[in-house]
Amino acid sequence: MTHTVLIGLGVLIAVLTVVAALGLLPSLRIVPDETHFDFTRFRRISFPISAALSIVAITLFFTHGLNFGIDFRGGTLLEVRAKSGAADIAAMRTTLDGLRLGEVQLQQFGDAANVLIRVAEQPGGDAAQQEAVQKVRSALGDSVEYRRVEVVGPRVSGELLAFGMLGLMLAIVSILIYLWFRFEWQFALGAMIANVHDIVLTIGFMSISQVDFDLTSIAALLTILGYSLNDTVVIYDRIREMLRRYKKMPMPQLLNESINSTLSRSIITHFTVTLALLALLLFGGHAIHSFTAVMMFGVVLVGTYTSIFIAAPILIYLGVGEHREDAPDTATPAKKSKA
Amino acid sequence: MLYFTRWKALGIILTALIVCLCAVPNFFPEAQVKTWPAWAQRRLVLGLDLQGGSYLLLEVDSNYVKKERLDQVRDDVRRTLRDAKIGFTGGVTVRNDAVEVRITKETDAQAALAKLRELSQPLGGLMGSSGQRDLEVTDAGGGVIRLSVPQAAMLDRLRKTIEQSIQIVERRVNELGTVEPVIQRQGNDRILVQVPGLQDPTRLKELLGKTAKMEFRMVDTSVPPDQAQAGRLPPESELLMSASPPPTPYVVKKQVLVAGGDLTDAQASFDQRTGEPVVSFKFNTSGARKFSQATQENVGLPFAIVLDNKVISAPVIREPITGGQGQISGSFTVQSANDLAILLRAGALPAPLTVVEERTVGPGLGQDSIEKGELAAYVGSILVIIFMLLTYRLFGVFANIAVAINVAMIFGLLSLLNATLTLPGIAGIVLTVGIAVDSNVLIYERIREELRGGRNAISAIDAGFKRALATILDSNITTFIAAAVLFYIGTGPVRGFAVTLGIGIITTVFTAFTLTRLIVAWWVRWKRPQSVPI
Numbered sequence: 097m098t099h100t101v102l103i104g105l106g107v108l109i110a111v112l113t114v115v116a117a118l119g120l121l122p123s124l125r126i127v128p129d130e131t132h133f134d135f136t137r138f139r140r141i142s143f144p145i146s147a148a149l150s151i152v153a154i155t156l157f158f159t160h161g162l163n164f165g166i167d168f169r170g171g172t173l174l175e176v177r178a179k180s181g182a183a184d185i186a187a188m189r190t191t192l193d194g195l196r197l198g199e200v201q202l203q204q205f206g207d208a209a210n211v212l213i214r215v216a217e218q219p220g221g222d223a224a225q226q227e228a229v230q231k232v233r234s235a236l237g238d239s240v241e242y243r244r245v246e247v248v249g250p251r252v253s254g255e256l257l258a259f260g261m262l263g264l265m266l267a268i269v270s271i272l273i274y275l276w277f278r279f280e281w282q283f284a285l286g287a288m289i290a291n292v293h294d295i296v297l298t299i300g301f302m303s304i305s306q307v308d309f310d311l312t313s314i315a316a317l318l319t320i321l322g323y324s325l326n327d328t329v330v331i332y333d334r335i336r337e338m339l340r341r342y343k344k345m346p347m348p349q350l351l352n353e354s355i356n357s358t359l360s361r362s363i364i365t366h367f368t369v370t371l372a373l374l375a376l377l378l379f380g381g382h383a384i385h386s387f388t389a390v391m392m393f394g395v396v397l398v399g400t401y402t403s404i405f406i407a408a409p410i411l412i413y414l415g416v417g418e419h420r421e422d423a424p425d426t427a428t429p430a431k432k433s434k435a
Numbered sequence: 436m437l438y439f440t441r442w443k444a445l446g447i448i449l450t451a452l453i454v455c456l457c458a459v460p461n462f463f464p465e466a467q468v469k470t471w472p473a474w475a476q477r478r479l480v481l482g483l484d485l486q487g488g489s490y491l492l493l494e495v496d497s498n499y500v501k502k503e504r505l506d507q508v509r510d511d512v513r514r515t516l517r518d519a520k521i522g523f524t525g526g527v528t529v530r531n532d533a534v535e536v537r538i539t540k541e542t543d544a545q546a547a548l549a550k551l552r553e554l555s556q557p558l559g560g561l562m563g564s565s566g567q568r569d570l571e572v573t574d575a576g577g578g579v580i581r582l583s584v585p586q587a588a589m590l591d592r593l594r595k596t597i598e599q600s601i602q603i604v605e606r607r608v609n610e611l612g613t614v615e616p617v618i619q620r621q622g623n624d625r626i627l628v629q630v631p632g633l634q635d636p637t638r639l640k641e642l643l644g645k646t647a648k649m650e651f652r653m654v655d656t657s658v659p660p661d662q663a664q665a666g667r668l669p670p671e672s673e674l675l676m677s678a679s680p681p682p683t684p685y686v687v688k689k690q691v692l693v694a695g696g697d698l699t700d701a702q703a704s705f706d707q708r709t710g711e712p713v714v715s716f717k718f719n720t721s722g723a724r725k726f727s728q729a730t731q732e733n734v735g736l737p738f739a740i741v742l743d744n745k746v747i748s749a750p751v752i753r754e755p756i757t758g759g760q761g762q763i764s765g766s767f768t769v770q771s772a773n774d775l776a777i778l779l780r781a782g783a784l785p786a787p788l789t790v791v792e793e794r795t796v797g798p799g800l801g802q803d804s805i806e807k808g809e810l811a812a813y814v815g816s817i818l819v820i821i822f823m824l825l826t827y828r829l830f831g832v833f834a835n836i837a838v839a840i841n842v843a844m845i846f847g848l849l850s851l852l853n854a855t856l857t858l859p860g861i862a863g864i865v866l867t868v869g870i871a872v873d874s875n876v877l878i879y880e881r882i883r884e885e886l887r888g889g890r891n892a893i894s895a896i897d898a899g900f901k902r903a904l905a906t907i908l909d910s911n912i913t914t915f916i917a918a919a920v921l922f923y924i925g926t927g928p929v930r931g932f933a934v935t936l937g938i939g940i941i942t943t944v945f946t947a948f949t950l951t952r953l954i955v956a957w958w959v960r961w962k963r964p965q966s967v968p969i
Contacts, residue, residue: 098810102813102814102817105814105817105821106817108821109817109820109821109824112821112824112825113824113832116824116828116831116832117829117832119828119968121824121825121828124825124826126826129887130887175800177799221789222494222789222790222791223789226640226793229793230637233635233637241797241799242634242635242795242797243796243797243800244794244795244796244797244800245793245794245795246793246794247793247794248791248792249790249791249792251494251791252791252792256926259924262924263920263921263923263924263925266923266924267916267917267920267921270916270920271913271916271917274912274913274916275913278909311926311929312859314929315859315925315929315932318917318920318921319866319917319936321917322913322914322916322918323914325910325914325917326870326873326910326911326913326914329906329909329910330877330906333905333906333910357884358880360880360883361876361877361880361881364876365869365872365873365877367822368819368822368869368872368873368876369866369869369873371815371818371819371822372815372816372818372819372865372866372868372869373815373869374815374818375811375812375814375815375818376811376815376862376865378811378814379807379810379814380807380808380811380862381803381804381807381808381811383484383804383807384808384858384859387859387862388862391866
């Protein structure tokens with residue numbers, strides 16, 4: 097079935113390629129060529145919205161918290177598949193509750209046979225975790241196939257969390273230093289505010305959706321960071337270029353022109369990333385499901401919004417472009433770019 | 436921007452081609468690749484999450500190492516002072532991570548200090564140039580001498596312990612007959628063990644969880660065990676429990692007749708009379724001599740075979756054993772006799788190991804993950820390719836060619852590095868496709884903009900490349916920094932993601948700067964276009 101679909105799509109690509117190479121394909125534009133949205137004026141709405149959302153996200157983080165996976169909380173996770181074809185959750189729960197291992201969560205996923213078992217961290221150090229997983233294994237015996245077993249002891253989980261957070265900080269700082277060298281400090285600061293805003297909102301999303309927060313989530317956060325910065329840098333590059341070219345254009349107008357001229361690129365790129373992520377989300381399977389869901393939210397929703405409505409307009413407040421020379425403009429704005 | 440010398444064009448194409456060719460071994464079965472020359476054998480390794488297997492992180496008990504060292508120092512101090520005939524009161528004590536001794540006569544204190552200083556060795560043997568020593572001997576005043584082990588010396592000892600442990604772990608794991616296990620040191624006090632294809636690590640954990648310190652000692656028959664338990668334990672003996680249930684106490688002398696280090700071989704076999712599983716062993720020459728002497732002196736008395744401070748059995752010596760070989764019986768199953776033989780052959784661990792992290796993936800899940808990852812990658816790529824064709828038409832064809840070469844190069848580089856492909860790694864490749872497409876989008880949108888600005892076709896293409904490439908470099912370096920940090924802090928699957936993302940960025944920048952430009956340059960030279968169909 098899937099093969100037929102893949103082959104069909106392959107044929108479609110071949111046909112499209114030939115048609116495109118012959119120049120017979122009509123052009124599809126999802127963004128009109130010339131746009132003149134007043135993005136910077138929108139900052140009077142977008143900044144309060146972002147501030148409010150950030151506060152909500154932080155509140156959620158403190159009230160609901162994150163659903164720490166075993167990487168950071170320690171404990172045991174077993175993914176089992178009932179050999180009979182359908183797992184009897186109730187019977188399994190009774191069996192496992194009889195082991196007196198404290199909190200045991202059972203969760204069915206995918207089809208009826210798959211069950212995810214989480215056993216909370218046992219008191220008594222690393223050896224106690226090993227005993228617990230042994231007990232679960234012998235209690236369930238041969239009735240299930242053990243597809244995945246993960247045991248993380250208390251010390252390792254603490255280290256993983258500390259390392260993950262450290263990595264996130266390290267990434268932000270090193271990227272900032274790079275931006276500071278490449279641009280001016282205002283740009284680095286603007287990018288940092290945009291970044292932290294992205295991460296805060298994504299953490300809020302993780303808190304609401306209660307997806308497992310584990311090592312892969314840190315990877316997702318870092319990727320979101322990278323993508324969002326990628327976008328911010330593209331717009332900043334353009335702003336810098338415009339600043340050099342139009343010395344007398346008022347800042348809000350200059351920012352608007354920069355955002356508008358990179359708008360089609362932003363939309364097209366995000367659309368392709370969405371396509372790739374959508375494929376991962378739909379077909380990538382359970383193991384990377386939460387990873388892609390988080391990415392989808394962070395890159396597609398938040399990242400796009402931030403680079404357009406936060407990262408660029410915030411430069412006004414940071415005083416970019418205030419001390420430009422009073423030299424006459426070398427070209428009239430928005431008509432012709434200078435060669 | 437659009438002019439390439441012939442040599443440059445050739446160089447670019449050759450580089451791309453060679454990197455792409457590096458991916459070729461992945462398409463052939465492993466057995467066939469093995470027959471190729473060594474330089475052609477580099478290929479992608481599937482991570483444990485894709486091929487199934489066990490990952491264990493073991494930790495050496497650093498407190499044990501410290502305690503062992505301090506006990507050793509205490510014994511040395513006792514012996515040194517006795518040999519020098521210097522009196523001390525209250526015994527030699529281990530307190531606050533240091534060994535302390537109180538010299539009876541204050542006049543002896545200086546002599547004692549000088550003698551004890553001789554115990555301290557320069558760190559790193561004769562080659563040691565750091566000036567640090569493995570023992571710090573200080574006068575704590577009031578006749579008290581304190582010997583402490585400096586941090587550097589402790590770390591040095593821990594490092595040696597880890598090195599020894601890795602060797603033993605290697606031998607034990609290899610005994611299981613698994614394919615290509617990976618055993619590496621991690622950090623100061625940890626050992627990482629990866630065994631591909633192992634579905635149930637229970638036996639492996641049992642094998643690695645035992646120190647396997649084997650000793651032959653005499654049973655102390657002067658006191659019955661129940662009296663010893665009540666407190667009447669002779670100072671030269673200790674109370675040990677039996678290894679097999681029910682736990683039975685034995686009074687065993689502390690002196691070791693022969694230790695496990697003197698064993699040269701151990702095999703599981705069956706007792707010829709009773710037919711039950713036993714472990715037969717052979718001593719080396721010195722072990723054989725010690726054992727034969729000890730058995731000659733103690734005929735009629737029981738001796739204890741002690742493993743990790745538990746008594747396996749305590750047979751009575753019926754006659755002197757001079758041949759240097761013997762057998763251990765002690766309610767074994769075939770499996771436990773086999774395991775003990777493995778442990779004895781591999782040797783004892785210098786310190787106990789604990790499993791601090793374990794991740795096992797069954798083969799079914801791994802296969803599922805590969806299939807799903809592949810499907811997602813195909814569907815994602817196809818969607819992106821169609822979208823690019825619809826948006827940029829002829830230039831979409833160029834972009835798709837460039838992205839396809841880009842992906843092939845990613846696989847080539849990953850193979851060249853013998854990198855491990857994990858499920859997050861596949862996600863990384865899919866995301867790279869997104870980034871690679873973005874570089875093309877940036878270029879094409881810029882060209883369109885330049886065209887709108889009134890440039891002619893060729894000048895617009897030229898300016899579009901020039902301006903977009905600066906942006907591509909900037910934006911990719913930031914993403915690369917994120918990938919580098921991920922690689923640095925990440926372990927296992929996350930690292931796999933960072934590797935593919937990082938390599939993807941490198942190939943993306945390379946393709947954008949060279950191949951895409953080259954393709955467009957050729958097209959320009961061939962068509963001499965008046966307008967750009969973009």
